[in-house]
Amino acid sequence: MAAFEHRIPVMFQHCDPAGIVFYPRYFEMINATVETFFAEAVGWSFGQMHVAERVGVPAGKMETDFHAPSRLGDVLDWRLTVQRIGGASLDLEIAASAEGEPRLTARVTLILVDLDHMTSRRWPEPRRSILETYKEE
Amino acid sequence: MAAFEHRIPVMFQHCDPAGIVFYPRYFEMINATVETFFAEAVGWSFGQMHVAERVGVPAGKMETDFHAPSRLGDVLDWRLTVQRIGGASLDLEIAASAEGEPRLTARVTLILVDLDHMTSRRWPEPRRSILETYKEE
Amino acid sequence: MAAFEHRIPVMFQHCDPAGIVFYPRYFEMINATVETFFAEAVGWSFGQMHVAERVGVPAGKMETDFHAPSRLGDVLDWRLTVQRIGGASLDLEIAASAEGEPRLTARVTLILVDLDHMTSRRWPEPRRSILETYKEE
Amino acid sequence: MAAFEHRIPVMFQHCDPAGIVFYPRYFEMINATVETFFAEAVGWSFGQMHVAERVGVPAGKMETDFHAPSRLGDVLDWRLTVQRIGGASLDLEIAASAEGEPRLTARVTLILVDLDHMTSRRWPEPRRSILETYKEE
Numbered sequence: 001m002a003a004f005e006h007r008i009p010v011m012f013q014h015c016d017p018a019g020i021v022f023y024p025r026y027f028e029m030i031n032a033t034v035e036t037f038f039a040e041a042v043g044w045s046f047g048q049m050h051v052a053e054r055v056g057v058p059a060g061k062m063e064t065d066f067h068a069p070s071r072l073g074d075v076l077d078w079r080l081t082v083q084r085i086g087g088a089s090l091d092l093e094i095a096a097s098a099e100g101e102p103r104l105t106a107r108v109t110l111i112l113v114d115l116d117h118m119t120s121r122r123w124p125e126p127r128r129s130i131l132e133t134y135k136e137e
Numbered sequence: 138m139a140a141f142e143h144r145i146p147v148m149f150q151h152c153d154p155a156g157i158v159f160y161p162r163y164f165e166m167i168n169a170t171v172e173t174f175f176a177e178a179v180g181w182s183f184g185q186m187h188v189a190e191r192v193g194v195p196a197g198k199m200e201t202d203f204h205a206p207s208r209l210g211d212v213l214d215w216r217l218t219v220q221r222i223g224g225a226s227l228d229l230e231i232a233a234s235a236e237g238e239p240r241l242t243a244r245v246t247l248i249l250v251d252l253d254h255m256t257s258r259r260w261p262e263p264r265r266s267i268l269e270t271y272k273e274e
Numbered sequence: 275m276a277a278f279e280h281r282i283p284v285m286f287q288h289c290d291p292a293g294i295v296f297y298p299r300y301f302e303m304i305n306a307t308v309e310t311f312f313a314e315a316v317g318w319s320f321g322q323m324h325v326a327e328r329v330g331v332p333a334g335k336m337e338t339d340f341h342a343p344s345r346l347g348d349v350l351d352w353r354l355t356v357q358r359i360g361g362a363s364l365d366l367e368i369a370a371s372a373e374g375e376p377r378l379t380a381r382v383t384l385i386l387v388d389l390d391h392m393t394s395r396r397w398p399e400p401r402r403s404i405l406e407t408y409k410e411e
Numbered sequence: 412m413a414a415f416e417h418r419i420p421v422m423f424q425h426c427d428p429a430g431i432v433f434y435p436r437y438f439e440m441i442n443a444t445v446e447t448f449f450a451e452a453v454g455w456s457f458g459q460m461h462v463a464e465r466v467g468v469p470a471g472k473m474e475t476d477f478h479a480p481s482r483l484g485d486v487l488d489w490r491l492t493v494q495r496i497g498g499a500s501l502d503l504e505i506a507a508s509a510e511g512e513p514r515l516t517a518r519v520t521l522i523l524v525d526l527d528h529m530t531s532r533r534w535p536e537p538r539r540s541i542l543e544t545y546k547e548e
Contacts, residue, residue: 012309012320013302013435015428017483018193018252019325022424024168027161028287035286046286047347051293056155063200069255072428073321115155118206149446149457150298150439152291154346156462159287165424172423183423184484188430209291210458292467292526298438305435330429337474343529389429392480 004037004080004134010070020069027062030094030106033078042130054115060089061109067102074098082134088112088120090131139271141174141217147207157206164199167231167243170215179267191252197226198246204239211235219271225249225257227268278311278354278408284344294343301336304368304380307352316404328389334363335383341376348372356408362386362394364405413545415448415491421481431480438473441505441517444489453541465526471500472520478513485509492547496539499523499531504547 008029016022034057039045049055070076076096083091088111095105112121123131145166153159171194176182186192207213213233220228225248232242249258260268282303290296308331313319323329344350350370357365362385369379386395397405419440427433445468450456460466481487487507494502499522506516523532534542 011306012324012427013305013433016423017187017426017428017430018195019428020195022168023196023199024161024164024424027164031159031161031287032285045347047345050154050286051346058155058157058206059160059201059203061200061202062160063198064196065198066196069195071321072325073319148443149290149461150296150442153286154289154291154293156291161287168424169422182484184482187423188483208458209462210456291461292469294469296442297470297473298435298442301435301438305433324428332429332431332480333434333475333477335474335476336434337472338470339472340470343469 004041006033006078008076010074015072056115057110060111064106066104081136141178143170143215145213147211152209193252194247197248201243203241207240218273278315280307280352282350284348289346330389331384334385338380340378344377355410361396415452417444417489419487421485426483467526468521471522475517477515493545
């Protein structure tokens with residue numbers, strides 16, 4: 001019902017010689033948005049996941065549409081919603097806009113995996129229930 | 138008929154705390170493969186394009202499937218083919234494997250743009266004819 | 275007299291397979307601290323500088339001591355002070371700590387340059403006077 | 412007596428909105444030069460070190476002088492020499508030039524550490540003897 005929101009300013013390190021965001025940097029921002037969502041909304045930080053519990057959430061599939069370029073000094077408003085929660089998978093939509101103008105929309109499938117065996121793991125409670133609350137109607 | 142091939146070793150800078158390639162680094166490799174394709178196959182270096190001619194090839198759309206993780210020390214064989222050449226657009230398939238095992242497949246739509254006005258531009262000859270030769274049958 | 279302070283959390287994208295911050299990412303953080311200092315303290319954003327006024331502040335010299343490694347989840351407190359203002363040069367000390375434990379100290383010389391001719395430029399007023407207020411006693 | 416040499420082209424991903432190499436990317440190149448030196452000259456790949464033997468070579472100290480900017484399309488010739496081998500430390504000089512014009516010189520102190528305990532380790536034979544052969548007279 002709710003969306004998770006996260007703001008990232010476009011900085012010098014994100015921009016290319018054309019003066020616009022270099023698209024691999026958008027994927028760093030997408031990862032940072034997911035990481036912040038897990039820490040702040042799900043209560044499961046990447047430090048806790050990767051180091052203490054030896055689980056991770058690698059991407060299985062990503063589809064990204066780039067609507068308009070972003071420039072140095074723009075402030076990107078990221079909006080994350082849950083689309084579908086499978087056994088071990090999680091489909092997210094993550095979109096960025098600046099002053100209301102759409103910049104990109106990504107649909108990402110993450111897989112919860114055991115890092116030591118690289119096998120999928122079922123989303124545990126209470127994480128699953130929290131993820132449910134970020135589903136879009 | 139031909140595919141463009143490019144080899145990139147997985148180095149320390151590409152890997153995350155899980156010991157596998159961090160996916161934004163794959164997109165840097167995809168960009169490096171496209172950049173090398175333009176320089177070596179099309180004869181149109183990014184330096185010539187961006188600085189001298191003020192044109193660029195930002196991504197309009199990307200779809201990526203991640204088949205299996207890559208690790209420090211793997212050597213990735215990238216294979217690029219042209220799928221479709223539009224007026225200003227270019228659809229590429231860019232896939233990586235290591236010792237024959239598929240790691241990811243990306244379908245990318247690039248748009249040729251005038252960087253000063255951010256308007257699309259028609260692929261000029263003889264670039265268009267060279268791109269045709271990398272079409273998959 | 276005052277120091278400029280800036281907080282950056284250590285995120286997944288900063289860390290290497292050893293689980294600690296990969297040192298090139300510290301230099302991205304140093305640049306982000308300088309960029310934020312210019313925008314917030316000096317009132318001269320990198321967007322305004324690079325795009326509108328065509329000036330930049332490339333590094334001429336850097337000395338960095340790494341005191342202890344930083345890990346995923348650490349929160350780095352960056353502290354920037356002005357050491358010396360030359361005609362076109364600016365000597366900064368930029369240090370990071372986490373919960374009071376020193377992590378690194380960098381001494382950086384920046385040069386104000388005209389980007390179109392790559393020639394040095396004298397720090398203009400009122401920027402110079404503002405920089406003076408960040409000098410350490 | 413010998414220097415280790417490594418060539419890296421300046422690509423789009425290294426360059427900033429000023430059209431020159433963004434200095435954190437130089438540090439990625441320095442790390443790549445060190446990593447290639449260890450793999451090819453010392454016979455000790457970072458994969459072998461970090462994953463199999465759980466040792467690493469974090470930087471303890473770095474001093475870098477930037478002589479002139481590098482641009483998209485430049486080809487950087489990196490030259491690495493050993494300055495001093497301590498018990499657990501290794502002092503390197505790593506310099507880059509393009510067509511003979513100096514671009515930067517870095518003096519780096521690396522420390523061999525046990526990654527599980529973050530304690531220093533003495534350079535083992537035969538690695539130490541190989542490192543000796545890259546000492547500058």
